[in-house]
Amino acid sequence: MLSNSWHPPPPGWIKINVDAALKCNNMAGVGGVVRDEKGQFLLAFGADFVHWDISQLELMAIFFLKNIVKDWMFEYQGVMIEGDNSNIIKALQIGWKKRKNKDITDERLAFLNDFNQVLFSFCSRNCNKLADICANLGVFNSFTWVDLWDKYIPPSFLSCLKEECDALGLF
Known part of the structure; x- marks a missing residue:
């Protein structure tokens, strides 16, 4: 049964939720x-593309x-990459298991070789x-936020973050 709210990664890990x-x-x-x-919020990003x-x-x-990806991220025990497209996550899970010598040859994913452990996880849209x-x-403007005090972070983002943390009793 899928959860209705975000859940943190295992101790010592970071989680990166992605979407399009x-x-x-x-x-x-x-x-x-x-x-x-x-x-705890560590970073958020968005980027614009034209696609179909x-x-x-x-x-x-x-x-x-x-x-x-920042150098400090490699110091964690692992990274969990989570998304809500089950087909993409399944394909990445299969590809990750099949890799040889723990090296990714696809240059678009080669950066993952620098992490201690990588886990791809499916989650519901909620x-x-x-x-x-x-x-x-990101559709309208590329950005990277590393500080919750950034004046460009919209209230909707902050409100959702607070709601998720409150639901887990994290703050």
Whole structure:
């Protein structure tokens, strides 16, 4: 049974939730949120694209992570990459298990080799609300937020973050 709200990663890990948004005029965006085991906000991003295939965009959201990964992220025990497109997540899970010598040869995912452990996880849309907000904002403007005091973070994002943390009793 799928959960109705976001859940933190295992102790010592970070979780990156990703999503994509596609408008009828082919304007598109990808986005995501990085949080730790306590649900603490670490980073959020969004980027604009022009595309026509939502599945490809969901995959592009994961490829885009190489642009936002910071050195401090490699110090965690692992990274959980979570999305709400089951087909993309299943394909990545299968591909990850089949890799040889623990090296990814696909250059779009090679950045994952630097993490201690990587886990791809499917979640329901209800558990991916913040990433969805970022993807929809990314349609219109690329951004990276590393501080919740950033004046460009919309109240809807902050409200959703607070709601998710409150639901888990994290703050």
